[in-house]
Amino acid sequence: MRFLKYYARFHKKETNDTFDSILxxxxxxxxxxxxxxxxxxxxxxxxxxxxxxxxHKQNMHSFVTSLLLNTDHTVAKIASLANVSExxxxxLKKIVV
Numbered sequence: 001m002r003f004l005k006y007y008a009r010f011h012k013k014e015t016n017d018t019f020d021s022i023l024x025x026x027x028x029x030x031x032x033x034x035x036x037x038x039x040x041x042x043x044x045x046x047x048x049x050x051x052x053x054x055x056h057k058q059n060m061h062s063f064v065t066s067l068l069l070n071t072d073h074t075v076a077k078i079a080s081l082a083n084v085s086e087x088x089x090x091x092l093k094k095i096v097v
Contacts, residue, residue: 060084065096 010016060082067078068089075093079086 060088061092064089064092068093068096 010019064078064082064084067073067081071078073081075086075089079089082089
């Protein structure tokens with residue numbers, strides 16, 4: 001938002017300080033960011049979220065596989081324990097068993 005700071009010029013220092021404070025509140029950063037910084041920050045956050053989702057999926061895959069190979073639980077019980085669908089467990093069962 002650096003462009004905004006330079007575009008919106010205020011005569012009073014207090015107004016500039018208020019503007020900077022509001023920008024900080026909105027962006028959680030002390031320095032205003034430009035469009036490029038904003039896009040990079042957004043992409044980074046989206047990448048982190050995608051990584052979390054992928055890690056969760058891999059963990060569930062490993063957990064369900066372990067239950068299928070090491071227990072005599074039913075598909076319904078494994079789905080309940082892992083908090084996944086029975087379809088997911090059946091699909092994995094075809095691959096690993």
